[in-house]
Amino acid sequence: MGTRPQTGSDYLASLDDGRVVVHDGERVERVAEHPAFAGAASTIAALYDSLHEPEAADALLAPITEGPGGDGVTHAFWTVPHSREDLRAQREAIRAWQRRTHGWLGRTPEFMACVITSMAAHAPFFGRFEANVRAALERDQRAVTHYAQALVNPPVDRELPPDEVGDVFLHVVRETDEGVVLRGAKAVVTGAATAQRLFVSHFGGEVQTDAFAIAASVAVGSEGLTVYTRGTPARDDQPLARRFAEHDALVVFDDVLVPWSDVFIRDAETMLAFNRGAVGWNARLAFQAATRLEAKLEHIAGLAVRAAEIMGIEERRGAQAALGELIAFRHTAAGLRDAMIEQATESGDSILPGVDAAMAFSALAPDAYSRMRVSLETTLSSALAHLPVPLEALGGELVAPVEPLLRGSGGADARERLEVMGELWDAIGTGFGARHELYERSYWGQPERTHVGILGLARADGRVDRWRR
Numbered sequence: 001m002g003t004r005p006q007t008g009s010d011y012l013a014s015l016d017d018g019r020v021v022v023h024d025g026e027r028v029e030r031v032a033e034h035p036a037f038a039g040a041a042s043t044i045a046a047l048y049d050s051l052h053e054p055e056a057a058d059a060l061l062a063p064i065t066e067g068p069g070g071d072g073v074t075h076a077f078w079t080v081p082h083s084r085e086d087l088r089a090q091r092e093a094i095r096a097w098q099r100r101t102h103g104w105l106g107r108t109p110e111f112m113a114c115v116i117t118s119m120a121a122h123a124p125f126f127g128r129f130e131a132n133v134r135a136a137l138e139r140d141q142r143a144v145t146h147y148a149q150a151l152v153n154p155p156v157d158r159e160l161p162p163d164e165v166g167d168v169f170l171h172v173v174r175e176t177d178e179g180v181v182l183r184g185a186k187a188v189v190t191g192a193a194t195a196q197r198l199f200v201s202h203f204g205g206e207v208q209t210d211a212f213a214i215a216a217s218v219a220v221g222s223e224g225l226t227v228y229t230r231g232t233p234a235r236d237d238q239p240l241a242r243r244f245a246e247h248d249a250l251v252v253f254d255d256v257l258v259p260w261s262d263v264f265i266r267d268a269e270t271m272l273a274f275n276r277g278a279v280g281w282n283a284r285l286a287f288q289a290a291t292r293l294e295a296k297l298e299h300i301a302g303l304a305v306r307a308a309e310i311m312g313i314e315e316r317r318g319a320q321a322a323l324g325e326l327i328a329f330r331h332t333a334a335g336l337r338d339a340m341i342e343q344a345t346e347s348g349d350s351i352l353p354g355v356d357a358a359m360a361f362s363a364l365a366p367d368a369y370s371r372m373r374v375s376l377e378t379t380l381s382s383a384l385a386h387l388p389v390p391l392e393a394l395g396g397e398l399v400a401p402v403e404p405l406l407r408g409s410g411g412a413d414a415r416e417r418l419e420v421m422g423e424l425w426d427a428i429g430t431g432f433g434a435r436h437e438l439y440e441r442s443y444w445g446q447p448e449r450t451h452v453g454i455l456g457l458a459r460a461d462g463r464v465d466r467w468r469r
Helices: 008-014 038-050 084-101 113-121 123-143 239-244 268-275 281-311 317-342 355-380 400-406 414-428 431-441 447-460 463-467
Strands: 020-023 061-063 073-075 147-150 171-175 179-190 197-200 215-219 225-229 248-259 263-265
Touching (some): 038 084, 061 084, 084 281, 147 179, 179 215, 263 268, 281 414, 317 355
Antiparallel strands (some): 215 263, 225 248
């Protein structure tokens, strides 16, 4: 095994694994070269290459200490944390990648470390699959495997338990000597087309039978697996969508054989406990998500402040209040993430980010993001829509005479105004921007589920009783 993770070229080559991707109803021959996926694939490849830059050691990498090998380095979030100092190092490693992508890729290759490392820290919980959990961490942390998360059932028959929707929902149809055979579908599998593996599980519905109790790691190129995507196409004048557009896929399993070595859960009782927080992956997920959102809001805030200057409204009290509120949202995400470190507790063979701060973040972030978008649309108003020509038209025969009329305030020429407003419009106004609001709003599922969970936890640990004395 190598001492460092895969490179960008390794990652791109791995996408030619025979995977079946159908985009807008047509088969994609080479994912990394297709216009719908090339931007995200090249961005992810650049992240892998950053792990091999000389300056990467301080910000991104940590030594591998788990497993029999015990050598090499990986992205720091792919290690099991044992102290608050470890969590701080992981925060910086996540930040280093998220500030490169400005938080616009929801599924960067460190993302699913929140689940795999949490599982490994509680490996005995998985019973007969304990060895599989430990082996998955050793394999995936060495490669920094790029996962997509296949948890959500398609939005149909939500009034029924998953076990009664066998014609659609993913389930095990049989077991063989080689492994389990899966049939059915998972929805909103963000980034599946450009991922290397899927973490497949049930979440959001309490399974009652073992046939629907399955958690496993599945290679995207597995025979019988098809990824269906329908994307908002990125125009040439969409600077964010061109680099960061992800697609929320429907993944269909048509009798996909998953080797026993990649299976983690096969009984309903363990499945239920796993989803209710037995291994703490939810808090680890919030830790990564808050750091990603911090970077995203920093990027939007930087654009918004400059946009106000270009409009000449930066001294207006209303504009200042809106920009200050946006920055406060960034501070809230960062502050709750750091509170997760300070509130961290021991959990299995690890230290777990504080659950209270994690749940508070998951409750507050969706509404804050939507509030940010509406506030900027109100404050910047028509300036977001005033993009009369694309950047590449500047200097052209028909545009050059009117370029002086396209300037902004604050010393901005036509090019800067179009660049700033165009990027901000892509962030909040295009299909790409609208999809990101939906993504942030639905990141944790139905908001009331989060709120009910917060109440349940406060009741269970006795705090509600103490507060009302």
